[in-house]
Amino acid sequence: MDLTKLKGIVPDSVIADIPFIMDKYQINNPARLAHFLGQAGHESGNFKVVNENLNYSGDRLKVIFPKYFKDKDTAAYDRNPEKIANLIYGNRMGNGDEKTGEGYKYHGRGYIQLTGKDNYKLFGTSIGEDVVSNPDLVATKYALISAAWFFNKNCLKNCDAGVTNEAITAVTKCVNGGTIGLDDRIKHTLEIYKLLA
DSSP states (O other): OOGGGGBTTBOHHHHHHHHHHHHHSOOOSHHHHHHHHHHHHHHTTTTTOOBOOOOOOHHHHHHHOHHHHTTSOOTTTTTOHHHHHHHHTTTSTTOOOGGGTHHHHTOOBTTTTBOSHHHHHHHHHHHTSOTTTOTHHHHHTOHHHHHHHHHHHHTHHHHTTOSSHHHHHHHHHHHHSSOTTHHHHHHHHHHHHHHHO
């Protein structure tokens, strides 16, 4: 693959690290790489955002997280990312309940928003570094590598179905848990695939 074709579409710093993730995380053909870069680019605002934005208004919380806020008074959560994360990520993904603060401590970081204490533990073990004690390392030092690790662990089988709207939808559900931003993900994945194929 000619990675120089990605210049201007993907930041040079990301392009420089692609050979490493291709080898270590088997993101090693045009379809897999297009899916990965399309998803990571969307999740991170074109590789600029490395921390999950949870700064939602009370009204927006009912739309984005209806499971948690359908019948709940949102006033105390309005524009309070820490409180929001502790509720929506509490008691799952290895996090303790809302009072432990682990929902926020292990909120989404990196280019694919690695989330949850269990994922932080597993990722840290895979690289031989304690990111559970220092979760900000996922955002600062390991933004691309944490995304590649997650993608390898959860999404490769969907990539191998091809680069179609259906396959991109399946990969989006793997990354996002739903289909938020699907049109943008499709656009970027197809654009990158045309350059690499």
